[in-house]
Amino acid sequence: MSIDLHTHSTYSDGVLTPAALVRRAASRGVSLLALTDHDETGGLEEAEQASFEVDIQLVRGVEISVAWNGHNLHVLGLDIDPHVQQLADGLASIRDSRAERAVRIAAQLDAVGVTGSLPGATRHAGSSAAIGRSHFARFLVEQKHVRNTTDAFRRYLGAGRCGYVPPSWPDLAQSIGWIHCAGGQAVLAHPDRYRLPPRALRSLFEDFARSGGEAIEISGDGRFRSSAQIRLARQFGFALSSGSDFHAPGKDVADLGDVTEIPAGMPAVWQRLQAMR
Numbered sequence: 066m067s068i069d070l071h072t073h074s075t076y077s078d079g080v081l082t083p084a085a086l087v088r089r090a091a092s093r094g095v096s097l098l099a100l101t102d103h104d105e106t107g108g109l110e111e112a113e114q115a116s117f118e119v120d121i122q123l124v125r126g127v128e129i130s131v132a133w134n135g136h137n138l139h140v141l142g143l144d145i146d147p148h149v150q151q152l153a154d155g156l157a158s159i160r161d162s163r164a165e166r167a168v169r170i171a172a173q174l175d176a177v178g179v180t181g182s183l184p185g186a187t188r189h190a191g192s193s194a195a196i197g198r199s200h201f202a203r204f205l206v207e208q209k210h211v212r213n214t215t216d217a218f219r220r221y222l223g224a225g226r227c228g229y230v231p232p233s234w235p236d237l238a239q240s241i242g243w244i245h246c247a248g249g250q251a252v253l254a255h256p257d258r259y260r261l262p263p264r265a266l267r268s269l270f271e272d273f274a275r276s277g278g279e280a281i282e283i284s285g286d287g288r289f290r291s292s293a294q295i296r297l298a299r300q301f302g303f304a305l306s307s308g309s310d311f312h313a314p315g316k317d318v319a320d321l322g323d324v325t326e327i328p329a330g331m332p333a334v335w336q337r338l339q340a341m342r
């Protein structure tokens with residue numbers, strides 16, 4: 066069975082509509098799929114409808130932006146009920162801060178001579194209410210300020226660059242609380258991407274456990290690091306989750322179903338999902 070529990074659609078910074086995403090996942094042999102847009106659950110209904118027409122079990126998910134000790138973290142909520150008020154209100158407040166941040170990013174880009182980025186990024190966001198740095202990155206590429214999105218983050222949008230605006234995301238306990246109110250499981254997304262030294266990673270895992278988090282996502286970037294994470298996950302009693310973090314088809318990026326396999330003998334988060342009961 067092929068499982069992918071981390072994907073993005075046009076409801077955040079992915080390029081496929083929820084229905085197209087579900088169909089592509091099915092054609093690639095995925096049978097359990099979570100849609101986890103950034104701070105937004107609006108795509109779940111369309112994804113669920115599409116899943117009825119193919120051989121896919123859809124897990125309703127979200128990827129929440131979180132602030133922790135000055136780092137931007139991501140916490141996945143899997144198996145959530147998006148209609149639960151605490152979660153819906155929490156996500157709406159994050160999307161409001163995304164809109165405010167976008168105005169400030171554009172002002173900072175203006176100041177270095179990059180004009181028109183607010184309407185430009187808004188156009189790339191399309192109908193998405195979760196406007197973010199990926200949409201600014203696409204504008205910067207389109208306008209030939211940079212060659213690709215990696216460059217856009219390196220030169221303009223990454224922490225400490227001229228277009229960077231420190232976000233005001235909720236903390237770990239808040240975001241995990243919303244996920245639990247909505248009946249979901251909280252998964253720390255891609256811990257190896259935060260570039261934390263071992264001691265800080267351990268302290269993050271401690272805080273995540275103390276805040277009630279259930280699972281850790283293992284990702285493919287670097288076998289050594291993920292083995293350290295698996296050791297820590299065992300110590301803290303976390304289950305493991307795995308997903309492609311798919312945003313768009315392309316070369317050198319993970320496609321739907323391209324996930325790191327969970328080592329034998331470790332508990333998998335999907336064993337705890339409603340969809341599997």
Ligand code: AMP
Pocket residue numbers: 078103130196197198199214215218219312
């Ligand atoms: P935001 O949540 O608006 O701050 O944007 C974060 C998103 O930008 C992530 O979910 C990724 O999709 C994307 N992103 C972050 N860093 C990079 C990078 N270095 N290169 C390309 N995309 C990135």
Ligand code: MN
Pocket residue numbers: 073078103199312
């Ligand atoms: Mn993204």
Ligand code: MN
Pocket residue numbers: 128139254255
């Ligand atoms: Mn993420």
Ligand code: MN
Pocket residue numbers: 071072073128310
């Ligand atoms: Mn993601």
